[in-house]
Amino acid sequence: MSEKAIFEYIDNDPLILITLINPVSNKKARAYAYLDTGSDTVVIPRDLWIKLGLEMHNRASASAVGGIVTTWYSWVHMQFLGDEHRDIIAFYQDEGDVLIGRSVIDKYSVTFDGRNSSLIIDK
Numbered sequence: 001m002s003e004k005a006i007f008e009y010i011d012n013d014p015l016i017l018i019t020l021i022n023p024v025s026n027k028k029a030r031a032y033a034y035l036d037t038g039s040d041t042v043v044i045p046r047d048l049w050i051k052l053g054l055e056m057h058n059r060a061s062a063s064a065v066g067g068i069v070t071t072w073y074s075w076v077h078m079q080f081l082g083d084e085h086r087d088i089i090a091f092y093q094d095e096g097d098v099l100i101g102r103s104v105i106d107k108y109s110v111t112f113d114g115r116n117s118s119l120i121i122d123k
Contacts, residue, residue: 002109002122005081009117016119018098020044021077022052023087031098035110035119039101042078042090049092052076062091078104081123 007016015032022028029051036043041062044054054074061068072092078085078100085104109122 003081005121005123007119007121009119012117014112014119016080016100016121018100019079020048020052020090020098021079022054023075023077024055025053027052033098033100035105036099036101037105037110039099041101041103042076042088043093043096043099043101044076044090045096045098046092046094048098049074054090054092056092060091081108081121083123 007014009015010032013034015034018031018033020029020031029048031048044052054076056072056074058073059070060073061070073089074092075087076090078088085107088104111120111122113120
């Protein structure tokens with residue numbers, strides 16, 4: 001039997017509260033994140049990247065809205081819904097929001113219920 005979690009939209013946005021963890025230093029940061037079905041990966045903005053103490057040794061080219069960009073990536077652990085996702089590849093962005101892409105959300109059944117302003121996640 002699956003567990004169901006329902007999140008009310010925050011200011012009309014489908015956000016969930018997560019904890020990001022640097023797997024090397026164990027530094028943690030809580031943040032609200034968007035589930036981004038159009039992304040394959042996790043994206044973390046600069047302020048959280050710095051707070052977590054993530055390294056900027058690994059570079060990659062990534063396809064983004066507007067074309068190909070060169071960015072940094074690292075690995076993080078992420079906790080939400082009582083689950084810990086370990087060694088997730090996360091990409092750096094200068095500003096914006098935390099985005100959780102399909103590398104994580106494909107492990108769940110996700111429903112965006114716009115009429116009722118809620119996000120439903122089945123484990």
